Amino acid sequence: MRVFQKKRVLLVLLLGLLMILFLKSDWLAEWMYPVHYKEDIRASASNYGVESHLVAAIIRSESNFQTGKESKKGALGLMQIMPDTAAWVVQKAGFQAVTDDMLMNRADVSIEVGAWYLRSLNQQFDQNKIAAIAAYNAGPGNVRKWLDSGTWDGTIESVKEIPFGETRHYVQRVIYYYNKYKDLYPSL
Known part of the structure; x- marks a missing residue:
């Protein structure tokens, strides 16, 4: 007994x-929520005036920091950028040629293109971070329609009004990781 x-x-x-x-x-939390490619994230975020925590959250949501990923829809790399979107970014930003292979396999290239695109979305949606996140997933045309028609007001509080379930969950997931990274890595 x-x-x-x-x-x-x-x-x-x-x-x-x-x-x-x-x-x-903290070490357990950092183990559960790691951030890889910190220097590339910091540099690209700084270059384009976007929050490094947001870039890291998008990477976590899109690819979990794994290069070489291609989605079922054809999005490539860490930040899961569609090749057409990448070509548009390269042309608008004046970057040197970026191949699909570079976008898919090189973290620095994916982060640079993705951060520039995120800045563009922030500008299109008047610095509304939530709308920019939704546009990163659903496309800016869809988000503009939702906002203009009153379907969604662009806030996290009304995220349940987003017509696409995938985008609803995506926005919630990115914001979750964004807040987690802000707490765990204040100097990111």
């Missing part, structure tokens, strides 16, 4: 220790 009680006490102590580590540990 005593052996059973000792095991129970040890189990409770172990669970208590794990809970303390989980709730009070």
